[in-house]
Amino acid sequence: MPNNLLVEGPEQGVQVFTLNRPEALNALNTELLENLAKALDDAEADREVGAVVITGSQKAFAAGADINEMAARDLVGILEDPRVAHWERIARFTKPIIAAVNGFALGGGCELAMHADILIAGENARFGQPEINLGIMPGAGGTQRLVRKVGESLAMHMALTGEPINAKRALQAGLVSEVCQPELTVEKAIGIARTIARKAPIAVRLTKESVRRANDMNLAEGLRFERHAFTVLAGTADRQEGLDAFREKRKPQFKGQ
């Protein structure tokens, strides 16, 4: 059976994961999600990896959860769904994830894209939560992360009508940070990931966590977290290196310490 997740790198601090189920528009079946979760475990442990890129094909980032597999699950099957743990693994990943999205990012595909920290979209990208058309609803953050990213009105529109938005609208709404030609999305995402991978790893990790917490905490709690994280960095050798390098007019050599 062909490998449904292609893994490249790490190269210059970046690992690239390509969803590879072209026959099903990269629909996320359990095996693919499990492979992605395992690959993230490995990337988490690998000090050579500073950031990862997740992408699909030109036609589809991912057209959602695998509907055939979903149809076979009853209530107990859903309660015991192993995919929940895989989704949680993706959400827990501490290094930056850049998504390069072309074509369909629907249902679980849109939700996977929203697990990324930075989203780059091709002009042909379509983001949507069409679960309502199947008599179900989003199950991996499509009613939660989407609201936080695009606001309640557009999130309601997408989740209740099932209609997708195009890349331009996604950019206006703040779901993606950049739109480019579909052939360039992966290159752009790798470029961003490489830039991040050159920074001090502990500072990157705490910055990601702090920005993420802005969604979960009120301002006072968030500012307290930021201050604590900032203080923790004072104990790192990389902070000293960064400050020294600036004053000595040279490039810093960060070591993740």
Ligand code: DAK
């Ligand atoms: N699952 C399985 N197969 C899919 C698929 C999917 N989501 N999407 C497409 N395919 C398959 C098609 O069945 C077709 O297979 P063959 O017939 O050739 O064997 C092949 O991919 C090509 O698709 P089409 O022929 O339909 O291609 P078109 O260009 O005409 O249309 C499309 C593209 C994306 C508009 C259309 O395929 C489509 O509407 N796909 C379904 C999109 C969708 O409804 N997605 C949401 C699925 S529900 C949870 C976590 C996550 C979720 C739920 C719970 N927990 C942790 C609890 C997520 C749920 C979902 O995502």
